Amino acid sequence: MPELTRTEALDLVGRGDAEQELPDQMRSDVRLLGSLLGRILRESGSPGLFEDVERLRRATIDAYTDESAEAFAHAARIAESFSVERAHEVARAFTVYFHLVNLAEEHQRVRILRERDGRPDPTDAGDSITSAFAQLSAEIGEEAARRRLQELRFHPVFTAHPTEARRRAVSSSIRRTAQLLREYDGALPHSTDRRRAERRLLEEIDTLWRTAPLRAAKPTPVDEVRAIMAVFDETLYTAIPHVYRRVDDSLQGVDAGARAPIVRPFVRLGTWVGGDRDGNPFVTTSVTKKAASIASEHVLRGLEHSAERIARTVTTSADTTPVSAELTALWQRLAAADEDGAADAHKRAAGEPHKAVLLLLTRRIKATRTRNADLAYGDPEHLLADLGIVQDSLAAAGAPRQAFGHLQQLLWQVETFGFHLAELEVRQHSAVHAKALAQCRAGGVLSEQTAEVLEVFRGIAQIQHRYGPRAAGRYIVSFTQSADDLAAVHELARYAVGDHGTLPVLDVIPLFETFADLQAAPGILAEIVEHPAFAARLAETGAKLEVMLGYSDSSKDVGPVAANLALYEAQALISAWAQERGIVLTLFHGRGGALGRGGGPANSAILAQPPYSVDGRFKLTEQGEVIFARYGEPAIAMRHIDQVVAATLLASAPSNEQRNRDAAARFAPVAHAMDAASRARFFELVKADGFAAWFATVTPMEEVGLLPLGSRPARRGLSVESLEDLRAIPWVFAWSQARINLAGWFGLGTALEAVGDEALLRDAYAQWPLLRTVIDNVAMSLAKSDARIARRYLDLGDRPDLAELVMAEMALTRQWVVRIAGGGELLANKPVLQRAVKMRSPYVDALSLLQLRALRTLRGVEGEAPQEWQRLLLLSVSGVAAGLQNTG
Template sequence: MRELTRTEAIDLVGRGDAEQELPEQMRADVRMLGSLLGRVLRESGSPGLYDDVERLRQATIAAYTDDSPEAFERAAAIAESFSVERADEVARAFTVYFHLVNLAEEHQRVRVLRERDGRPEKEDVTDSVAAAFVQLSAEVGDDTALKRLQSMRFHPVFTAHPTEARRRAVSTSIRRLVTLLGENDASLRGGADERRAQRRMLEEIDTLWRTAPLRAEKPTPVDEVRAIMAVFDETLYTAVPHVYRRVDDALQGPAAGGRAPVVRPFVRLGTWVGGDRDGNPFVTATVTKKAASIAAEHILLGLESSGDRIAKTLTLDADTTPPSEALTALAQRLAAADEDGAADVAKRAKGEPHKRVMLLLTRRIGATRRRDADLAYRDPVDLLADLRTVQDSLVAAGAPRQAYGHLQQLMWQVETFGFHLAELEVRQHSAVHAKVLEECRAGGPLSTQAEEVLEVFRTIAQIQRRYGPRAAGRYIVSFTQSAADLATVHELAGFAVGPGGTAPVLDVIPLFETFADLQAAPGIMAEIVSHPDFAARLDATDRRLEVMLGYSDSSKDVGPVAANLALYEAQALIAAWAQDAGIHLTLFHGRGGALGRGGGPANSAILAQPPHSVDGRFKLTEQGEVIFARYGDPAIAMRHIDQVAAAVLLASAPSIEQRNRAAAERFAPVAATMDTASRERFFSLVKNEGFAQWFATVTPMEEIGLLALGSRPARRGLSVESLEDLRAIPWVFAWSQARINLAGWFGLGTALDAVGDEDLLRSAYAEWPLFRTVIDNVGMSLAKADARIAQRYLDLGDRDDLATLVMDEMLLTQDWVIKITGGEGLLANKPVLQRAVKMRSPYVDALSLLQLRALRVLRTGESASDAPPEWQRLLLLSVSGVAAGLQNTG
């Protein structure tokens, strides 16, 4: 694509508004990458491809800035004129362009973060752990604030839900381009280094163009495990301890690094990848065991490498840095257990006792990885104790900077990741448990499904024995509807190990998903804690308990507005019950990436929670494209963790809790009106006879199921006869592809209209954090929608009544959101987000027009799988491209 002129660039981000323009460095990156892509299209594309891409690009830009039907029809006519082969190439070109724009935007974020870190005064960083600590200290005192900081937990849980539309090969190519952009920044303008960096970028973009954008077949659960490992290896292993270090530096100032840190590790990683078997028949006990093994291999390799690197720096002579008695005794024990290693180390570290011990410790870490029983550590606690002996000896010898430098970072890594890297969690549906328990009680031969369910408990026990008790043990029960659903898990574990056997240590976690289940949650929890197994576990964990809340199914059940209100109410009631019962509650938020599944900025959502529902502990699911967006780059990952942890720390400040409590009380009548009105409006759509079939017609829902996104099936049955058959992810994904995004906003316009008082709603936006979060998220959702394109999707069906209902609600919601937030359009109060959306929208429009053309062809056949393969491929290519352009799927 040719370089954008200045006029075109302004068109994309808001004509005449200088504040809305792209930052100069990012604009230069976009121009350069677009120019390189244009060159690739001319060199590697078929004859005339570049010109056709330009025609469609210019037409969609013109249609975006011109509301006339004629401008839109001109763009649509160009898309209709392409042969299917040409449309395929054009769709691929726009998809590559989105990948390049996305990486340019990510690179700009990193650039801004690094520039900010380079400034001596960072007055603008108000949402950091250090700033939150200062604010909390002012309210509760330094000692209390420090206790809360040291007991804080942020617990992201990576899931394998199929929401990452990019192939791993594409993602890897993009990461290489990010590195090259950095090299280009560091080079002299016009110099040999710049020319070399841009030549290599041209080569990489050509590779990206030639790489098949769609997976040939679905990944296996083990493939998904290995994909997640890339995030750990490239980012989290070093980024997490760097966050701790930054916070400690900010709190201790010049003394940091020369004395014991005040920060304790507050991040814990969880994973469902290889453990989530709810609706995924491909996740077996064998897969779960393999997932744990792969994760352990990665963390132990990392610890071994770090230990070796630190050992090489501890060249401290015994005369200047004498060993403590405890270190000498440790050295003797290690040498006695590893005579060959001791002989080798004695030569490499003569007169350097601390280096000698670190080398021997590193050999033990390697033995743990290789499962050498004679030398292996049984538990990460034992390794941590040995490292602490080294640290204490260094401090006693007057070498605190060596004690609290890289050695401290290694200790933080052991405390955070253990020998397991991420705490592997198992999830299964309550209905499956009930069926298997019935078989077990009957005493006859067990079905294959029952044998597999029981084998999972034996696998959990094996993982705990091998990698430590933290490696596995959380067992989540989907669709928990009674206390019996939770008690069943313990009974099944008993059947699995048999009489006299040792069952695994289990924390059984209910997952409340539907509207009715959320309302019943407090009563279920009050009942289950008296169960003997639950009571025993509460006693063993200082009365700690987790409860998981599902955002996706509740939103699909009653609509996004009523679901948000129900979730808030459930949290408030469960938190109040836990306070009264003396239970340390952790609420586990089952959020997705898209706004219709509880997505959106996590830090603002945390600060909008009910009093005592956070209390320094926040756990949530991270999935698909969100994992790589938040944790794929070290600088962005550190910033994200710092922001979320700051919100977790600050959420329990008296001022925040009082604000949320007062707002909930004041605006309770508004909430009640919105709840009733939004649910009635939502039901008028989804409970309309024939809705499910109509939905499958006017969106690419069926075709999304053909994409090889992940190992998990997209639906529970063979066909979609009702919404209950459809999983939440394709429900959200399909609406976003149709440029409607209905799952994120439908019913809000009617709800606001029912309240009707504009001044009251503006007050709610200013004073009620939950309401503000909902409105801001809907603003983003609607900004990514497009009424003209949405209408064309809705025209694919033969239900004008439903189409009119959707479009009327979209316009009503948009009008109310603009009134409440102020300004002349959506996201007027969020200029950075508005710029990002406007920059992409015309290009997304181009892909949507190509997708619509393919969809019309496919709708003439009997089913998606019977359609002409070339049109099906075009449809799937456009789905991948639109996902890249909108930067979210499900």
């Protein structure tokens, strides 16, 4: 096979406008990875594959840049000319390219973060915790700001919603490629190390090319649990305490590490993985208990290794660092309980009493993991107390840097993760509770579903007994529509444990999802807090109450514009009610990754919330591809946490609350006009006769359900007769695959047109954070859509009236967004995002054309679909998801 020339290899990447605008280092990375992929396609693909990929690539770039009908038709003809086998290969080639471009972009972000760390003041970013603390101190005084800092809480909750289109094997290959790119970047030009890194990059890209991009079967809930553990093991276990350390270093200056930290651990992890049974029959009590066990195993193993590593470094002698009386007493207690361990510690740490104690503490952590009852800790608080004795002894002996250095990292990890790692939350639908409760009250034989509903309460009690009450105690009720829906949980728990069993400690959390439920929320809350079980729990927790808001179903219910306005109003009313009642409220935001499900930058969304609705506490769901994008790489994870926590701290600053309060009052007539107009337009589409069937025809909605993304079914029933039958994720996913992204923008153009006053709207965009967030998110959603491709998907249906409605609203929305945001084109005010979209769009277009061909073929086949065309469709779905970088 002839060697690929450098020019030919670079052709795969292209030299379009967006590529030329890349930073030099990133452009170099993209060209390197593209050239290596080109070599692999020549070496490992079938004859002529590289040339076919190149033909389609050039054609889609031409069509993207000149926007002529003929250029687009030429690209479509090329896609139509491929055999189905060749189309498979081309789709895989473009998908691998997206993985590599995404990797290069992530590498550039890490590079920028490291360059920032090299500056004289690496914490001077305007959206960092340190800068937020400085701003808050200027407004309310340093002492008050410090109290706010110590009361902070950021609580991401990882979910198993099926939106991660990549296989874990693909993700692992990408991670290995990322490490090799870092090695290549760090090696000298023309050196042996660089040649070695390039050779290994070729090997890894060849592996990526040869790895089947689609899972062979749906993952089980336990598979999903283990996938989340990878993020903890590789990133979060060390990244979170590093965030604490960075903030403390900045605030304490030269005294950092030499005295007790100012920062208290402000991150708590939550998880629905293995606990969310709403619509997922595969999540049983057995799965939930196994999820808790797996998580505990991972965190205890991490704590064990950390304690062992620290013990080896604390080699302070008794002569230079005398021990406290408390440490001596601790040693005696530990040695009496573990004679063999004491003998080994005495041998390994002769004359080093602090090290000896830490070695015995390590053995106790291991005993906790292996369930050795004689030595195991009963709870993390006892471990924290023992570590505190070691820390205090070192500090009192004049060794504060030993006390508050690496040892402090371990204390932070225990405080953050406990023995459970993440707080496991159970979720179930209110209708399931109602059926179960009716059976329990009637007596007699219980159905299998009701038996499982009751069993979960016993399972929660067992998890709490083994890992502590923090391990599992939140119970979320989906589609809460009345106070009875919440009271039902407490009644079911009593049925489950009987008169002599142990009731689990439960915080029952309402989830308000539909437009009507959001409006009814304040009244439901006012009623439920009078319920005896709720009142007792509020008294136990110091009047702490958590309320969850659903972004997905509300958007599917009334459209994205009205849903955003309704969510804002619900938060304002609930927060005002909580303030009046003296309730410490935490609003839990059920956000997805896509813009139609509350996605978009979290920090700007936080700063746009109503007064009192954040108050130093921010909790949200993180799912699918978002988990790995935000938390998969340590430097990016730390930066994301820094930005979100900074916004959480600043959200309750007097200036921010006053700005949101004033804007909401001033632009209330605008909000009212937009709400009414957008809802009417949305209903005109979704309430049209035959809409659900038409939607299933013009998007790959049915085929999305065939993708083995997650364990949960894609819909609630056997068929989709109406939108109520369809889950929010495939609703969003299908529109994004069709390059329409309707769930993220539909109705905004009509809403802005209804206001009509461009000067007023420009003023609102500048002064009203909520509108600015909505418009910026819509701009991103529209930038990832494509009118010409959208038209071809809509032509798959036989409803030109609905197709014209969608296309007219898309054009109108695009026109108004550009006029209000300025700059002449979408994302002109966000050049980095604009560049990222432009760099990918022509290549996404190529996959969309292949997907359209597969869809047309499948739509024209009676009976069972040809397997090879169905596989092409699923391959293209995976590739488009990688190119757009969000799915559900």
